[in-house]
Amino acid sequence: MKKVSACLLPLLALASSQALAQRIEEIVVIGVKDTHTVRTEDTLVAPADTAQLLKKMPGANINKNGELTGIAQYRGMYGNRVNIAINGSKISSGGPNAMDAPLHYAPVALLESLTISRGIAPVSAGQETIGGQIDAVTYAGEFGRSDDFSFDGRAYLGGQSVNQGSVSSGFFSLANDNHLFRGFVMTEQADDSDFADGSITPSEYQRDRFDLGYSYRRGDHEFSIDFTRNNTGDAGTAALPMDIQSVDSDLINAKYQWFGDDLTLTAKFSMNEISHGMSNFHLRRPPQDNAVTAGAMRYRENNASSDNSGFSLKLEQDVDNGYWRYGIDGHFADHDSRVTNPNAGPFFISNFNGADKSILGVYLEREMTLSDSIGLEAGARYNRVNMDSDLVSANLNPTNVATGMPAMLNNMAAMLAKQFNSQNLEQKDNNIDWFSRLSIKTNSNLTWYVGAARKSRSPSYQERYLWIPLESTGGLADGKTYVGNASLDPEVAHEIELGFDWESNGVNIYPRIFYKDVSDFIQGMPASNATVNSLSQMMVNMGMGAPGPLQFTNVEAKFFGMDVESNFALGDRLILRAIASAVRGERKDVNDDLYRITPDNFILALDYLGNNWMLSVENMSYAKQDKVSATNFELETSGYSVVNISSEINLSDDLEIGLGIDNVFDKKHEDHLGGYNRAFNSDIPMRERLPGLGTSVYGRVIWRF
Numbered sequence: 001m002k003k004v005s006a007c008l009l010p011l012l013a014l015a016s017s018q019a020l021a022q023r024i025e026e027i028v029v030i031g032v033k034d035t036h037t038v039r040t041e042d043t044l045v046a047p048a049d050t051a052q053l054l055k056k057m058p059g060a061n062i063n064k065n066g067e068l069t070g071i072a073q074y075r076g077m078y079g080n081r082v083n084i085a086i087n088g089s090k091i092s093s094g095g096p097n098a099m100d101a102p103l104h105y106a107p108v109a110l111l112e113s114l115t116i117s118r119g120i121a122p123v124s125a126g127q128e129t130i131g132g133q134i135d136a137v138t139y140a141g142e143f144g145r146s147d148d149f150s151f152d153g154r155a156y157l158g159g160q161s162v163n164q165g166s167v168s169s170g171f172f173s174l175a176n177d178n179h180l181f182r183g184f185v186m187t188e189q190a191d192d193s194d195f196a197d198g199s200i201t202p203s204e205y206q207r208d209r210f211d212l213g214y215s216y217r218r219g220d221h222e223f224s225i226d227f228t229r230n231n232t233g234d235a236g237t238a239a240l241p242m243d244i245q246s247v248d249s250d251l252i253n254a255k256y257q258w259f260g261d262d263l264t265l266t267a268k269f270s271m272n273e274i275s276h277g278m279s280n281f282h283l284r285r286p287p288q289d290n291a292v293t294a295g296a297m298r299y300r301e302n303n304a305s306s307d308n309s310g311f312s313l314k315l316e317q318d319v320d321n322g323y324w325r326y327g328i329d330g331h332f333a334d335h336d337s338r339v340t341n342p343n344a345g346p347f348f349i350s351n352f353n354g355a356d357k358s359i360l361g362v363y364l365e366r367e368m369t370l371s372d373s374i375g376l377e378a379g380a381r382y383n384r385v386n387m388d389s390d391l392v393s394a395n396l397n398p399t400n401v402a403t404g405m406p407a408m409l410n411n412m413a414a415m416l417a418k419q420f421n422s423q424n425l426e427q428k429d430n431n432i433d434w435f436s437r438l439s440i441k442t443n444s445n446l447t448w449y450v451g452a453a454r455k456s457r458s459p460s461y462q463e464r465y466l467w468i469p470l471e472s473t474g475g476l477a478d479g480k481t482y483v484g485n486a487s488l489d490p491e492v493a494h495e496i497e498l499g500f501d502w503e504s505n506g507v508n509i510y511p512r513i514f515y516k517d518v519s520d521f522i523q524g525m526p527a528s529n530a531t532v533n534s535l536s537q538m539m540v541n542m543g544m545g546a547p548g549p550l551q552f553t554n555v556e557a558k559f560f561g562m563d564v565e566s567n568f569a570l571g572d573r574l575i576l577r578a579i580a581s582a583v584r585g586e587r588k589d590v591n592d593d594l595y596r597i598t599p600d601n602f603i604l605a606l607d608y609l610g611n612n613w614m615l616s617v618e619n620m621s622y623a624k625q626d627k628v629s630a631t632n633f634e635l636e637t638s639g640y641s642v643v644n645i646s647s648e649i650n651l652s653d654d655l656e657i658g659l660g661i662d663n664v665f666d667k668k669h670e671d672h673l674g675g676y677n678r679a680f681n682s683d684i685p686m687r688e689r690l691p692g693l694g695t696s697v698y699g700r701v702i703w704r705f
């Protein structure tokens with residue numbers, strides 16, 4: 001086992017939230033608890049991936065494709081359907097399989113908090129929030145109280161036994177009441193992770209990061225700018241056909257706020273350059289010779305990039321009975337991805353070439369008190385989406401018998417490229433969203449809630465522009481190859497949600513039920529293009545891909561379920577916490593369930609709070625999942641329970657030590673959201689469900705100075 005993970009602590013609320021807090025005292029609109037936040041200072045987290053925290057939140061979970069590749073799932077929707085903001089800005093993944101899913105850019109060691117919007121998110125929260133909204137905030141330090149500069153810092157060191165992993169990081173700030181300079185450095189690495197009967201290969205990882213930032217405030221004005229360089233090295237993603245060689249990214253995020261008497265202006269700008277490499281031979285066993293082809297022919301490397309930028313302008317106006325919010329925002333993402341074979345120079349597939357998606361949005365939102373006991377929130381948004389792709393091509397190197405592909409295959413690829421290039425690739429969508437949420441306080445303990453919304457999402461660039469059957473699907477990890485469809489329609493969801501907040505005498509219960517109807521839901525259906533099918537079958541015969549390629553298609557779907565969070569004070573120091581989540585995802589046009597839906601799950605935890613320490617014992621139970629997608633050939637999983645223990649002790653105001661054990665009884669279990677094994681491993685057969693991790697003893701030390 002190893003050292004402990006680290007984080008830096010920090011603290012603190014950004015000055016802007018102080019200003020916000022002051023104003024909130026002035027205007028209180030009746031409402032329910034519509035977010036759930038996990039703060040890393042209060043919660044001990046073993047894994048390096050912030051997405052793991054979602055497992056502890058009502059309705060949320062993680063589609064795990066690797067230790068640094070966690071894709072957020074909320075109430076059965078995942079991937080691009082869930083909008084994720086890192087410090088208020090969106091980051092478009094560099095990888096066409098979302099190996100660097102957005103939460104990759106908010107590592108646990110730098111995370112201050114992770115917040116989900118429970119249920120229907122306001123239209124001001126993000127551009128495409130059909131599946132929900134998640135906000136990750138990283139430590140930013142705090143301004144001083146006088147004009148004298150002071151130097152502060154936090155060291156966060158952590159480690160866990162399940163993969164001999166460790167993280168070391170330091171956060172430093174130099175600040176007075178007007179200026180705040182900050183810096184952060186982090187390095188983390190781990191070997192392959194263990195499960196009860198072996199280890200998952202490859203699941204090792206290595207990641208380095210540094211941040212530099214500056215904030216300035218004076219009077220009613222506050223400005224900040226941050227630069228991040230993230231360098232992820234080798235990292236295994238056994239659920240996908242390749243592993244990460246590198247994710248090199250430069251992220252810039254700037255924000256300006258003006259706090260007027262009854263107006264607040266917030267302007268944000270972000271720019272991200274991500275370049276990413278992956279292969280099917282550097283961390284896992286390379287392709288082997290088989291009866292039909294030489295292994296060397298099937299080596300693949302893939303270099304992908306994402307250049308994306310965004311802005312938002314929001315004006316919030318205080319009025320007698322609430323707020324008006326007016327905003328415009330934009331996000332512009334351009335993606336390239338090229339597949340090569342290091343054994344065959346001429347071989348290439350231009351997987352995505354200048355595939356871009358631009359969204360310009362405008363919204364109006366109102367939050368108001370209708371009476372002493374009724375609060376209303378409502379808003380509407382219009383998004384204009386423009387997408388396009390440059391022309392594609394491929395050379396499967398048919399003239400080289402040893403490392404090239406048969407001429408017939410190359411001809412089929414050329415035919416598909418020609419079909420793709422001759423279409424109208426440029427697409428424009430006009431999407432309208434709205435939402436309305438009503439809270440009715442019937443007595444001092446009970447507030448009823450009802451919400452309704454229409455939310456839309458334009459297709460991803462993969463769904464529109466994947467032209468040759470490959471697994472570049474934004475991380476679906478179902479083992480199927482897909483092709484896109486440029487003329488897909490946007491998804492449109494209509495949703496209703498009901499619930500209440502009950503808070504009385506140490507008993508707090510927040511249940512919600514929901515129903516979401518999605519027209520033009522995008523999902524893979526058996527491909528009908530004869531060339532796609534024959535090319536795919538030939539590849540299967542040569543030992544690549546899987547039979548029966550799918551094409552992204554508009555279908556009809558529905559999601560429904562419930563989730564609840566609750567806590568019960570069992571005395572001054574003992575708290576019982578319970579969180580339950582249940583969701584169903586079904587096709588409406590045919591009799592099938594949707595793919596990779598979280599099994600029903602239930603967390604029961606007992607927390608004891610001592611004077612300077614706390615102890616928590618937690619049982620996480622997952623039901624079997626037999627509602628699986630026939631279309632995606634999804635396998636069922638059985639239910640299981642794991643027990644986790646964690647403890648924290650504050651040795652002084654500046655020194656805190658946390659220790660924990662995850663999966664205390666080393667329970668062997670299949671993680672339904674973990675995907676199937678795609679890398680040779682003597683412990684796990686190919687294309688079998690990947691197991692959940694075994695026992696992990698972990699710890700962290702946080703030292704503030």
Ligand SMILES: [Cu+2]
Pocket residue numbers: 095096097098099242243244276277278
């Ligand atoms: Cu990748």
